[in-house]
Amino acid sequence: MIIDTHAHLDFPDYKTDLESVLSRAKDADVNCIINVGTSLASSKKSVTLANRFHNIYASIGIHPHDASKVSEQDWQALESLITEPKVIAVGETGLDYYRNRSPHEDQQRIFHKHLTLAKNHNLPVIIHCREASDDCLKILDEHRNGVFKGVVHCFSGTVEVAKKCIELGLYVSFAGPITFSNANTLREVAKSVPVERLLLETDCPFLSPQPKRGERNEPAYLSFIIPVLANVYGLSVQDIKRITTFNAYKLFGIGEAGHDGKIAYAIRNSLYINLTNRCTNVCDFCMRETYPIVKGHHLGIKKEPTAEEVLEAIGDPGGYDEVVFCGYGEPTERLDVLIPVARFLKSKGKRIRLDTNGHGDLIHGRPIMQELKGLVDTICISLNADTADKYKEICKPVFGERTYPALIQFIKDAKQVIPSVQVSIVDMPGVDVEKCERIARELGVDFRVRKYNVLG
Numbered sequence: 001m002i003i004d005t006h007a008h009l010d011f012p013d014y015k016t017d018l019e020s021v022l023s024r025a026k027d028a029d030v031n032c033i034i035n036v037g038t039s040l041a042s043s044k045k046s047v048t049l050a051n052r053f054h055n056i057y058a059s060i061g062i063h064p065h066d067a068s069k070v071s072e073q074d075w076q077a078l079e080s081l082i083t084e085p086k087v088i089a090v091g092e093t094g095l096d097y098y099r100n101r102s103p104h105e106d107q108q109r110i111f112h113k114h115l116t117l118a119k120n121h122n123l124p125v126i127i128h129c130r131e132a133s134d135d136c137l138k139i140l141d142e143h144r145n146g147v148f149k150g151v152v153h154c155f156s157g158t159v160e161v162a163k164k165c166i167e168l169g170l171y172v173s174f175a176g177p178i179t180f181s182n183a184n185t186l187r188e189v190a191k192s193v194p195v196e197r198l199l200l201e202t203d204c205p206f207l208s209p210q211p212k213r214g215e216r217n218e219p220a221y222l223s224f225i226i227p228v229l230a231n232v233y234g235l236s237v238q239d240i241k242r243i244t245t246f247n248a249y250k251l252f253g254i255g256e257a258g259h260d261g262k263i264a265y266a267i268r269n270s271l272y273i274n275l276t277n278r279c280t281n282v283c284d285f286c287m288r289e290t291y292p293i294v295k296g297h298h299l300g301i302k303k304e305p306t307a308e309e310v311l312e313a314i315g316d317p318g319g320y321d322e323v324v325f326c327g328y329g330e331p332t333e334r335l336d337v338l339i340p341v342a343r344f345l346k347s348k349g350k351r352i353r354l355d356t357n358g359h360g361d362l363i364h365g366r367p368i369m370q371e372l373k374g375l376v377d378t379i380c381i382s383l384n385a386d387t388a389d390k391y392k393e394i395c396k397p398v399f400g401e402r403t404y405p406a407l408i409q410f411i412k413d414a415k416q417v418i419p420s421v422q423v424s425i426v427d428m429p430g431v432d433v434e435k436c437e438r439i440a441r442e443l444g445v446d447f448r449v450r451k452y453n454v455l456g
């Protein structure tokens with residue numbers, strides 16, 4: 001399933017063939033659509049559409065172009081729609097200083113009203129912002145109050161503006177223009193947006209993507225936008241579909257949540273194995289307990305799988321470049337499962353990577369590296385700090401003082417046995433990256449800095 005989070009199917013453009021448009025959307029896997037109101041009349045039509053089709057939801061709002069025409073009566077009529085069961089957002093609202101069809105003061109006044117309405121009903125806001133970033137961000141900041149949620153649709157701002165939107169907790173979506181051959185700058189902006197904050201939209205009937213540019217747009221044309229976004233993020237088309245669907249669920253509460261904890265899951269062309277949620281660290285940056293989601297996969301597992309269950313979840317491992325024991329927990333906690341599964345995968349000629357906190361020896365009370373010999377091709381060990389004290393502070397290991405020296409020994413042992421050894425740190429404030437890199441160099445292993453909050 002994929003979700004078009006911004007469509008205007010109530011527009012006259014679809015008067016004669018809406019059913020066919022929806023059928024093509026379904027064929028393109030677009031199973032959920034948010035129809036976004038741009039006026040009182042259009043908001044009413046959005047609600048009607050949502051009541052008619054199970055997979056359409058409505059957002060109600062008045063476009064900034066029409067801000068000067070909104071009477072108090074209109075506003076009250078709009079407000080009365082908010083309790084309709086399929087109204088899931090407020091907008092489109094915002095500021096448009098490009099076309100300037102309403103005076104700025106009117107646009108700002110009506111924008112404030114939308115934001116208050118959304119906040120009072122705990123709904124997300126769908127924001128239109130064109131050539132008005134400074135005022136838009138200022139107004140959004142005034143309404144923040146710690147519970148702000150929304151999306152800036154058809155984003156056309158700079159990297160700096162995108163960064164500020166992300167800091168405000170907003171999502172960002174890109175429509176057809178991201179596919180245009182001359183849109184390199186926009187694609188660079190998209191790259192700066194964490195994929196966890198990305199949504200899909202067409203803004204149909206406007207802004208058709210390549211190769212439909214100039215024609216009427218429709219939800220099925222998301223299929224032209226998704227590969228471009230996959231390319232921008234270095235992810236697969238499936239990754240973008242799954243992640244943006246989950247993001248839409250998080251923001252709007254519609255579509256698929258992906259609640260089930262996954263044992264085996266794909267990102268790009270790698271297969272990841274999630275053996276446990278237990279870990280002997282409690283790292284400051286870890287979201288294992290609060291938000292066990294990686295690239296749209298839900299990794300919170302209620303029951304740890306047996307080797308048979310893992311093999312069943314893997315199915316045919318044929319198509320993957322590598323298999324990674326990773327997940328939200330420490331894989332060597334499950335050495336009894338990791339080893340037979342790795343042995344099976346090796347027999348199928350798979351490359352195997354183990355991502356570990358390096359506590360395996362402490363967990364099992366014996367050196368475990370020899371047991372991984374011949375099974376693991378690459379091992380990535382989290383170093384996370386340049387001193388034992390710093391490590392204790394950041395990772396809070398259950399083994400206390402003993403942990404950091406044991407971790408260093410684990411890296412040395414890995415160097416003797418595993419063909420490729422890498423240590424990593426997370427670029428958190430207070431971590432001395434240079435010193436960590438020097439430690440890696442002295443140990444003769446590769447070094448990688450992982451971005452804070454970027455997983456998978």
Ligand code: SF4
Pocket residue numbers: 279280281282283285286287288327328329330357382395
């Ligand atoms: S080692 Fe990994 S799984 Fe364990 S707490 Fe730290 S970040 Fe989380």
